[in-house]
Structures are given as C-alpha cells and as structure tokens.
Amino acid sequence: MTLAELESRFGDPWDPANPLGNHAVLAADERSEMFGDGERMLDDFGLNAEFVPVARGGRMTGLDRLIRVMRAVFRRDPCLGLGYGASSFIASVNVWAGGDGAQQRRLSELLLGGERVASVYHELDHGNDFARVDFRADPGRPGELLLTGRKEVITNARRCSAMVVFSRTSDAPGGRSHTQLFVEKAALPDGALRYLPRFPSSGMRGVQLGGIELDRCPVDAGVAIGPVGSAMETALRSFQLTRTGLPAMVLGVLDTGLRAALRFGDDRRLRGRAIGTMPVVRTVLAESFLDLLIADCLATTVARAVHLLPEDTNAYASAVKYMVSGRAARAMARLGELLGAQSYLRTGEYGIFQKLQRDLAPAGFGHAARVACLSTVLPQLPRLARRSWASAQEPPPGLYDLAAGLPPLPFDRLRIASAEDPLAAQLLGAAAALPAGSAVLRDLVRTFTGALDEMRAEAIALRPADLAIGGDPRALDLAARYAVALSASTCLNLWLAEQRRPGTFLADPVWVTAALTRLAGELDGVHRSLPPALAAPIYAELAGRYATGRAFDLSNGMLPDSPRSRN
Template sequence: MNTGISALERRLGDPWDPANPLGHEAILAADERAEMFADGERALDDHALNAEFVPASLGGRMTGLDRLIRVMRSVFRRDPCLGLGYGASTFIASVNVWAGGSDAQRGRLAELLLGGDQVASVYHELAHGNDFARVDFRALPDGAGNLVLSGRKEVVTNARRCTAMVIFSRTAASGGGRSHTQLLVEKAALPAGRMRYVPRFSSTGMRGVQLGGVEFTDCPVPESVAIGPLGSAMEIALRSFQLTRTGLPAMALGVLDTGLRAALRGSGDRVLYGRPVTAMPHTRAVLAEAFVDLLLSDCLATVVARSVHLLPDQSNAYASAAKYVVSGRAMAAMYRLSQLLGAQFYVRTGPVGIFQKLVRDLAPAGFGHAARVACLATVLPQLPRLARRSWSASDTAPPALFRLDDPLPPLPFAALTVSSARDTLAGALAAVRERLPADAGAELRELAAAFAGELVALRAAVAEVRPHDLAVGGDPAALDLAARYATVLAASACLNVWLANRDHAGFTGDPRWVTAALLRLAADVGRGSGALPDHLVEPLYAELSARYAAAHSFDLSRVDLPG
C-alpha cells in the first residue's frame, strides 16, 4: 500500500523546517505571489509523478486507485495547489481516455504523460456549471472528415501549459443524450490563430493554480480526435467520474492531515488561564473529532476506491456518495479547527501560517468538477432499484473490499457502468451485527443496530418517493434520502473495515475509533449531536498526539512522514 509514498515524502522533506526549500515557508511565499510552487513541481518531475496516472499496462505506475489516492495525498498534504495543478488535473482528464479512448489514443496519451507533459480537462462552461448535457462548446462535423471547434471554456486548469486537452463538446446540433463527444486534442496540431487563451479569474483559494480558459474560432480537427464514437461523451464521463469523484476528495484529505498538525502546533504553543490549550477538554474534543472525521472519510473513500476494482457494476453510486461525505467532512473539520486556532487562523507566516492557505485551498479541491449536490442528484434516482435488489444481509460483499492489504486486480475501465446494478456495501451493514465480536462493547452494538435500522427506514422512505421527485426538478427534500444513504454507506465502510482488519496490531483493531466514527455519523441521520464523550475523546486524542510526536500520518495508512 505504501510503496513509493515513503520515497516521495523523503524527497519533499520536513515541511516545518524553515531551511527546507520545499517546506511551508517556500510554499507560502509562492502563494503570496499567486504562483505555482516551482521548486515543488521540479521535485515532482524528478519523482516522475505523471507515471502514477498511467496504467501499468501502458508503462506507468497506476496499479490501484487506493494506492494512487495515498500517493497524491502526500502531495496535497504538502501543497493543495501542487495536488490539483500538477497532479489531479491530469488525473481528471486522463481517465476519460483510459475509459473510452482507442488503443492509439491511450498509447499516445501514455507517451505524453510519461514524457512529462500535462493534459487539461476542458469541461466547464460558466453558464451551465455541472449540467454537462447543456454544454454549448461545439465540434460539429464539416462533412469532410473534420470537426470544427467553436466556443469557449472559462475554467480550465493548466490551459496555457498543457500539451493536450480533453474537451467536452457538442457534436450534434440537436439535443438528447447522444449529442456530445469528448475530444483528445493536441495543441501543437491546431492551425494557427484559431485558439486563444481566456485570462485567469482571480480566486481566493488555489491562487497558484492556472485557472484560465480557452476560446476556439472555426478550428478544424480530424474526427479521429473523438474519444469513443460520436455522442458517447456522457457515457464515458459517467464511467470516469467513478474514479475522479472518489479520488479527488480522498486525495485532498491530506489537507486535513496537515491542518490537524498545524492546529496541534498552534494549540500546543498557547497557554490560557495558566495551562496549555491542549489540556482543555474542549480543545481535545475538537482535535479528536477532526481526527475521527478524517478516519471515517478515509474508510469510505478506501472502500469505494477498492470497489472500482472489485465491484465495477456497483461503484457509480458509491463514488458520488463518497464525494458528498468526504469533501463535506473535511471542510467542516477544517472550519472547526480554524475556530480552535482563533486569531492564529489569520496569521500568514510562521509555523501556523500554512493553515489559512489550506482552508482557502480545500474548498475548490473538494468541489472539483462536480458539486456535492450534483453528487446527490446522481445517487437519488438509483435508490429505488438498489433498495429492491440489495440492502439485505444475504447480499454479501467480497472480503477484499474491506481488507486493506489484499491485492487488487487491474482497474477494469471497460467494466465500469453508468449506474449501479446492486449494492453489497449497504448489504454488508445489514449483515455486520451478527459478526460483531464479544469485545465490541454495548455502545458499538447499539450504534450498529441503529444504522441497520436506518437502512430499513431508508428502504421504506425510498419506496414512498414519487418518480417525479427522483429527477432534476423534483422536490429538493428528496435529496435528503441520498444524503442519508451516503451516511449509511460510510457507517458500513467503517464497521466492515474495522472487522476485516482487527488482526492488525494496535489502533486499527481498537473498537473505540469505530464507535467514535459511528457516533459522528449518527448525527447526520438525526441521532444525537455527534459530540464525542470523554471516554472516547481521551484515547483518540492520545493516539493523535502519539502520531503527531512520531511523525505518522493521521489516516488509516499511518505512514512515516519527514519531520
């Protein structure tokens, strides 16, 4: 699981060391100039990070989505601008080619990426946001074997410095689900004068990332640039979203890791009312709860990442649910940590100065290419079918879904589906009560029973929803069912990861963290406040403090960090 991560962390060095040219001081200086962190990019070049986005079958190092997430978490842990601007933007674009491109296109993109080039995802139009079916950018056939590009895209990462672009385009004047196509276009092949760059919008977060735009005017390209058959854009996007909606928020958990570390530093250096801030129960509770939120988010993200390999016909709904939970939890945890830091939150230099940048950068990293409400809208219409076909103890998930060290088959891009056929992750929640060990404790047993009951209640509520309310334009309150479902999946992931990895020595097998995780999640379905009791806060804070002192990551992997 940690292969290559330790080498990358060593290359980047101790971020808190003022003498480290790849540390926080240098990163903050680049942010003040609204520039990408050039020395960091060179270090990632030396590490050949682009190879992580290329499948092993094409000469790269992409073997598992869960592994890629952990590699990129190291980059986000250091600088979210590097994470998005150098890495994740290429990942978002390239998976469309792996999922739907021809052999020639996949080979050419692998060649570009392994050579150090970048590819940009050219999707968004400000007028339409996440509604890709209404994209106006046109690539209409001219009858002579070309597509003629016309229109503009305003929010493109690395538009100026990419070598190739994946462009979401309208290829039929009429509407309907087959009216759009994705194109793999190399800028060097474009005729002169037909493309211009749109200036960057100023932004509060991700100030160093190049977020400009492009505009094309009657620009011909050969029809061979189409990724898949004409009209296949939505299908390919819905398949590739299963990797990106899972991957990007999970990568960005590195931001919360560093935010927790900064909050511990800031709190440890402060004295109030004659004692250290970290000795106060409220401080310990906030830190422990943020730690639990990171762990439960990592549980769900890791299980969903593994489902892409093991259950490609189920991962569509899981990916959208994971993005909703993980990005929301991370942003809320960072907000509470900012309240804990108080006036220190506004400091832009020194040992805690990185925190304000992390907060600003996390929102766009968590938002990515699809808003959280758009993820719920993807899940909602699938719920009636999943409730009918699954959600029972007899619909079991493969053990490898939860065992973190079990090997995975290659990513099955061709097997990914545009909607989920079944849901064994929810079924695993229905079955877990019977498998709780004797030392689980009464509190955990009650929580497991409560979430099993929530699944039953959710099934009944889904059966009552009018078909009209499952679609865009229906009752917005119906989206609450998708949010409840996402929370149930998170609870199932936490319980089953704990059960499947109890043979691991130390904290992973301790029932207290999973009890705390379910208490935090229970608040999202109207059960309690989510506040942790003292008997859970103290051991969790002790684990957090021990990891901080030993320079271990705060996620499930507990990797060694420099410093």
C-alpha cells in the same frame, strides 16, 4: 518510486530552511504562482507516471495507491496537488475509459514525458449541466471536425499540451448529443487557439485557471474519444474514479490542519498551561481526527471497490464526493476556531493553515458540486433499495484488507448506474457477524440497520417527480442519510476485517464505536460530542502519531515531519 521516497523528497514542511517547506509554499501563494521548486521535484519523481496504467508503462497499480501518493502532495500544497497532478488525472481517465489504443498510447507518451493534459468541460453559462454544453464540433471536410466555441475555468489552459474537450456534436435532445475529443495543441493551425484571461481566485491562487476560444478550427475526426455521441457515458464512467479519488486525495489538507492545531496547542498557554491539555480542545482534536478516519474508510473502500465491484460503484463515488469533501471542510473550520487569529494570518509558523483552508473549498468542489452528487445518487435509490437493502452480504476478499493486492482497474466494466448495492448489504452482514462485546456498539449498529430499513421504505415510496431536478428537496435528504449509512458500513466492516490483526488501533472497538456515535448524530441532524470515555483514547492515538511523525489516515505511515523539528 515509492510513497516513502516522495515524502522524503518533500522533507519536513515545518523546517523554515526546507526549500520545499511551508515557508516556500506560502511565498509562491503570495505571488499567485505555482510552486516552481515543488513542480521540479515532482518532475524528477515522475509523478505523471502515477496516472498511467502499468499496462501502458506507468505506475498506476490501484486507485487506493494513487490516492495515498497524491494525498502526500495535497498535504504540502493543494495547488501542486491539483495544478500539477490531479488535473491531468481528471482528463486522462476519460481516455483510459473510452479512448482507442492509439489515443491511449499517445496519452501515455505525453504523461510519461512530463506533459500536462487538461480537462476542458466547463462553460460558465451552464455550470455542471454538461448536457447543455454549447462548444461545437461540427463536420467539415471528409475526415475533419470544426471546433467552435469557448470554454472557461480550465486548469492549465495555457500550460497543457493536450486537452480532453467535451463538445456538442448534435442538436438533438438527450444524452447522445456530445462527444469528447482528445486534442493536442501542436496539431492545431497556428493562431487558431485563443486564450482567455486568467481567472484570479481566493483559493488555489497558484493554479492557472483560464479559458480557450476557437472559431471553426479544423481537427482530424480521429480525435473523437469513442463513438460519436458517447461523451456523457464516458464521463459518467470516469467520474467514478475522479469523484472517489479527488476528495480522498484532499484529505491530506486535513492531516496538515490537525498538525497545525496540535503544534498550536503545545505552543499557546492559557492561565499557565498549554491549551492542548484542556479537555474541550482535546475533544475537538479527537473528533477532527475521527472525521479524517471516517472519511478515509469510505473513500478507501470505494477506491478498492472500483477494482473489485466496478459494476456497482457509480452511486458510491458520488457519495464519497458528498461525504468526504464536506466532512473535511467542517473539520478544518473547527480546527480554525481553535487557532483563532492564527487561522487567518498569512505569515508565520501557522500561515499555512489559512492557505490550506482557502484551497480546500475549490478542491472539494472540483468538477461537480456536492448537491449535484446527491442528485446523481437519488434516482438510483429505489432500485438499490429493492435489490440490496434487505439481504445481508459478506464483502468480497480483499475489499477491506488494506494490504491486499488488487486487479488492474477494469475501465471497461464501469457502468453509468450502479447495478447492486453490496456496501449497504454488507452493513447487514456486519451486524450479523458482530463478535460478543460492547452493548454500546451493538446498539449503534442496530441504529444503522434500523435506519437502512426505514430508508428502504422511503426509497421505494419515492415518486418519479421526486427523483428529478426540481423535485421535493426532502428526497435529497434521503440521499444524504444514505451516504451516512454507507460510511457506517465501511467503518464497521473495516474494523471487523482488522480483527485478524489484534492489538492495532484499527482493531480496537473504541474507534469504531466513536465513529458510529459521530455518524449516528448525522442521521438525525444532532451533533453528538464524543463522551470522555471515547474522546480520551482517540486523542491519545492522535497525540501518539503526532509525537512519532506518523500519518493520521488509515495508513498510519511514517512522515518526515515531527514536532521535535520546531524552532
């Protein structure tokens, strides 16, 4: 099964006669239901096989490929993306990262059989603070655990066949007090599992959010994923896939948002001309397109780094979650301003926009808030600054070559903290490797290398109290600027790698100059609109892709939807 086949099965979303198009998606959303016809198509496509490594009989060859496949789902219906697919992905990576052979074989059987697996982490009393989770797994009879407690806000609590449950197994303080459990519902005694009422939500209305409650429910002690007390370590390793993967998948929402804005710009006229011809509108569209490309550069690079630099991706994954989800939300908000009243109408040709914007907020929030991701990055910065921010590095082969194959995901090599920071060092390497050309681009690159040098001094000077929860909030600003610098490094290095394919858009210095211009404003908090010399060619690329039915992300792939299909 290929991505092109998945897109073909979805068909043209703008065709009102398409049973899998926007009209049908909106109807399901109005009923607060999962999109049934879409789920049946994904059953037939075998989407779950994308979450199973090839070695276990699935189609998971690379995190970057999985992102592209799931992006196609999210751009049609984020409820399908999360409720059908990503929720099982979030749960399953914990088993791939920490489970034994028998657990991995059983998980493969369930997923390849079309079943759902739920990630059962959250308790409303503790939010993202998993170290305070109260749900218990206490010793019972020999070889038995007794499960007691409640979990809330679980995706597919009722619809899943198995659960990955984050449970307390010790009252001792510290990071060794919890264990993850791989629990199949069919193995529980009749009546032991009680469901809590479904949570209604304004976004992701079709996703089934509920909870469970158990009281001294016996399960086999063999359900433990890894050694007792290893839950936090397994979670921190698996987060490197989910914090990278989920925000990158959700960029499909921005693709559709851009298409809606372009269609609207063609349709609506002001003083006798289409509003899409106005320079201010084209600048907003160009900048939103550029936001998608910047986000995709960071996310795709980190997705490939999980394969090639697995010891170093912990901080990168949290940077992706912070940067990509925030950038997508801001871009959609700006596009909503262009659509005006059409951006909140729930019916009609543009009704899909308000659904996507509502769905984007919880999809971007996911299982960790953006500020929590900065708090994960911050304590690592002093060590990374000392080790990596003063010496240039060249990228490993294939990191920025989007067509190059990747080795299997090395779950066993993922670490709970980054060892080195090659992406930041590659910014310095790229600066040294710049070909002769634009003085503007060289000045922008010097801006970022200078900023990295300043951040290095700041990071090394941080006090232990600054790195802890409740420390100086200005320290989090350093983590945010660091994420901006990582984005600049990935854009610049991808552009350099594309020089082997001259004549392509990604090999053109215009887009990388525009990207670094936009990112430079984020270093000092000053929004810089693209000058016409940059906005015009960026818009021209966007308009060309739109007219020919091509994706707006780095892939530039063919899509079944086209502006020519409008009524």
